[in-house]
Amino acid sequence: MIIEIAICRAAASSWPRRSGNHLAILFGERADVRVRQDFQHGLGRTSELHAERLIVYPCRGIRRKNIGEALLLASALGAGEKLVLTAPPMTPSDQGLYARWKAVAERLRLPVIFEGQTLLGRSTVDFLVGASLCLTTSVTEGFGMAFLEPWLAGVSLAGRDLPQVTEDFRESGVEFSHLYARCDVPVSDARRQAVEQAIYEAVRHSCESYHVPIKAEMVAAASAAVFAGELADFGRLPEAAQERILEERGMAGVALSAEKPDVVEKNRATIAELYSAEAYAAKLEAAYHGLLEQPASGVDFLDTRALLLGMLDFGNFSALRHGALG
Template sequence: MPVVIAHSHLNPGGVNRIIESQIDSLQGEEIKVLVGACPDGSKIKSKNAELHIIPDLNYLERRKYTDQEAMEMLHKIHREIREHLTRDTILHFHNLNLGKNPIVTYAVYLLAKEGVKVFNHAHDFAEDRPSNYSFLEEIIYDNFSQNLNEVLYPNLPNYQFGVLNSFDFDRLKELGVTEDRIEWLPNPVTFDASDDLPEKQVAKQAVCKELNIDADKLLVTYPVRVIQRKNIGEFILLSILFRHRANFAVTQPPQNPLEFEMYKQWIKFCNENEIDIVFEAGQKVNFENLLRGSDFCITTSYKEGFGMVYLEPWLLDTPVVGRDIDFITRDFKNDGFSFPTLYYKLNIPGIKTDFKYLNLKMQMEIISAIISGKIEKHKLFEQNSILNTLFSDVKLYITEKNKTIIKNNYSLQGYGIKLQKRYKKMVG
């Protein structure tokens, strides 16, 4: 069964990892990968998949287009995708509806109208990103005079969807997609911990020595690329509250130039206020050793597509604490997962709004006020009782139970079986 996996790019990140996992899980199938950009295609090629770079699939420049410009691009993209398809091909497109390239979205819709079997793998939704949704409207409604909902969620038996969680499953049903055309496809956890891992304390000593930090303190790591929705300000605030007990590290810088200015401002702020965050720790030490040596992994993110950060660290015996995203974690909890200390809100004395909703300037002002003593630390602990137990010891049986659930419910093999069943159903 020929499968064409498509995405706007293969830049390092979550979708790229899932594409690699899909190829691994579909061994024996004939697979092509179509992307707009690819910094390093060696992993894809090493998996015996054909790789084709089609620059027109990449993000579309955000500007006004004339009807003629849009139509010319549409015909070109339609042709470029069509030439890789046969009658039985499954076109498995990632984040097609996100609004990064509305002309690609419309081209694939037209291909589906022609009978192409489309599997729209939705990691994120334009409905959650107003500027993306506006861009879709500008192109699909203004340039092509098409109903946006019909293009995004067509009522076609050969146009089916994959979602990462039950929340998005229900969302698609509310948007008019029938249940039989939706596959609930949680991401596989493919983090392959080495068999010869050092003892946790040995790993911690080595990592702390490499990072030049005090190994007698807790090591708290945020295994993330710093972008807006990861809410790095909250992570920095927590580092202030627990600076006497813990070292805080975050693993990767942003790649998107639009995010980099925010990142530089936070680094400058930390330097000016002598806040000892270890930035880019994942580039300074071995990532697996870092997670193994950490006492806790933390997340302060307020938006996730799947939430891999809640799962992977447990495989290295590292508990996960931090901010809860209920529509993400509810699926894990329904599987039997135990999370020792997650919180839904961070209250600030004198502020009515959850800290996550504040802009960068206000977050910096609050952190400065905590450092100067204008906001007393003990009041934060009084208003957020979860902080008193945030870094409490986690029982061994909880760690072992969570590891077992990951291995049983989120395996690559199970993922591949689900995918192949859905493909076969589509081919008939």
């Protein structure tokens, strides 16, 4: 069986063009040159979005995007700085939480603009290339495009690191020196007790969902992921705790800053080369050929129980992933 390079290239190139919300990442297009000036002109006509420094979180506001942490970072922004979230969630299960965060931002008068795409009538791509800085606070990602697209637009990225996603990108030469591993905030003894109870309930919820007996070491691993001494990682806390910390004007121990221009350009060039249609086609072809060259063998099966327990490893616990809505 022969795998044609044209077929691989077609498979690699068809997917990213199906949505207008993503930069053409496999093609390395310099969209920043094409639309930045026009976008800035549009901002000038929309006073609500006008800012000396526009920080853009290009996402739909679903739960795993960790909107509460984005609001915490926005609470520390200076005069002339604003955070824009580009789009609302589509599913009813996420829309209630999204409305809750909008109400919190309004009540606390945070410099946050929700649904920037609707407000300005522009795409996520336009906001990428018009940003002073891009932000991510997501606690889990699929393809990881959030860590690549800003650089193609000539814009630096800051926010929460997801090593399970960014490790491959780093090995390919992409630099992420302004991502943080934790967003620690102080926690009182009373709040810690409430959070520890919420952690237990979240672990129990996950275990019951998969008919796995809960064990003390599971809860201990989850607690160790959240707490570091008297501090807690904000993005791993349940929403109720996040909201209370925001209302008490808690401050994050991280700051949002941009990369140097030469690093931005280096990252852009690396991503454009290594994540192009041609690069993906070559990887697909190699993978297919590797499979075809393997000798035929008997059918074997993974240990499904071991696989399930591996998935339920709570060392990377976050209430936003494991728990019911807090």
